[in-house]
Amino acid sequence: MEKDIQKDKVLWTKNFVIINIINLLIFFGFQMLLPTLPIYAKKLGGTNSVIGLVTGAFVVSSVIIRPISGLLLDKLGRQKVFLVGLFIFIVSVFSYSLVPFISAIIMIRFIHGFGWGAVSTASNTIASDNIPKDRFGEGMGYFSLTSSLAMAVAPTIGLFVISKYNFQILFLVSTLLAVLGGIVAFKLEYKKIENKEQTKTKASLYEKVSINPSIIVFFITITYGALTSFLPLYASQKGIENIGVFFTVYAISLFISRPIFGKIIDKLGFDYAIIPGFICVIISMALLSEASNISMFLISAFIYGIGFGATQSSLQTMAMTGVAPSRLGAANATFFTAFDCGVGLGAVILGVVSANVGYAQMYLWASGSAIIAFILYFIIGRKRKLQCKTLKL
Known part of the structure; x- marks a missing residue:
């Protein structure tokens, strides 16, 4: 739901708390895969150069989609881009367990990059919408902590899951975290972009x-x-x-x-x-x-x-x-x-x-x-x- 967000000096509003929780959940699922997907690719018979493609495909697609996502965020609104990006992210992560072939993994990773680029750009924009201007540095510092916390804990948990269980469980856990983030996202109030604001600025990537x-x-x-x-x-x-x-x-x-x-x-x-x-x-x-x-x-x-x-x-x-x-x-x-x-x-x-x-x-x-x-x-x-x-x- 898109609404006008009140601008005041309160940082920890309901909306800001919610977007922090969502970012933590999504980033946690993302970070669990960073050290484990190369291992999975190796298990499927990938060479070192092929494993590099797994990383490279993701980076290429995320770089392609980010400017497009930014333009759409400002023209279509935050909610549509965020939820579509999250949907692509969820489907991609779940798909890793369905097609255990290295060529398919590279293709899925490429699609995954589109979802990640869109949803991460959108979440940062939504956070920016909800931070008072005179506390912006402080607000972005706190928002960044969610990714830092995930970065500190999630890779270790991902490695633990594949050592004690298997890759299918890993992909399921990562998917469920992103789904939970999507459920929480329905509690967000998204900033409404006024038509008069759009006409004041020239559309650009x-x-x-x-x-x-x-x-x-x-x-x-x-x-x-x-x-x-x-x-x-x-x-x-x-x-x-x-x-x-x-x-x-x-x-x-x-x-x-x-x-x-x-x-x-x-x-x-x-x-x-x-x-x-x-x-x-x-x-x-x-x-x-x-x-x-x-x-x-x-x-x-x-x-x-x-x-x-x-x-x-x-x-x-x-x-x-x-x-x-x-x-x-x-x-x-x-x-x-x-x-x-x-x-x-x-x-x-x-x-x-x-x-x-x-x-x-x-x-x-x-x-x-x-x-x-x-x-x-x-x-x-x-x-x-x-x-x-x-x-x-």
Whole structure:
């Protein structure tokens, strides 16, 4: 049901609580599959290159659908895009257990990316609709905690399920979580996009005022692509087992830092969150390149969580600030398209680098992308920051 949402300074409204619960459920089901689908593909006879296609197909489709979803969110409304995306997501996850063939898994993964790209863009837009402008940084920090919590717990649970039961149970649990999220979604009140708002803004797949912070986040997420793709291989090379704890520490660090930096953005401004964040990401990559034991890996994980939490939430806030309500969908799509591209291209580019110089040197190279993001912030990011300050948002 679409309604006019009251704009006030109350953050924890019924609507905001509900969208946080929904995001947690959907993200939990999504994160359970990240470390387990490659194992499933391997079990079905997939080679390493084919397993790469399983990941690549998902990234390609999610990048394709995000700008289209953003446009539709602003033209058709939040509810239709959100529920259709969720339906595709649910059907895709359930379908993994029906066709145990590697070629079918790649096709389903491609369709799954469409559902994930649409539903995640919509959920971020719905959250944006329900956060007071003067508490936007804080609100997005709390909203991001749901994904951080899922990131910390869900992969471990997914691996536990396939070790104790089987992949069919895993797919069923993931499906049920998404279905539960869909049921809760019927309690949401969606922002109504007025016709007069739509006529004030030109229809476009991308939001112009969100481009600068999106470019910067692209270079930051290259480092995240390096972590998700190559860290287990790097740790194995160093003789370190159970490296999954790295991502747990990283997620805990995100969980702690995001709300803190959100409040800092609202009270002191972007510099006080983004600059320390960049420094932390650079340091963490440099430490990782020199890591020789589990302690160094975990220190790097904690520092990276602080840095990534500060920069990602700050840049997302910057991308949303000053955007017309009828363009929030496009703004979220612009930001997360750049986010996905950074992760995907980071894995590809740094994979080539690692083949030539090794994993340790690759992470030192990855710190270079964070340095580029740091420089770009002072060239194009601060210009956007001054626009936000002028708008007093």
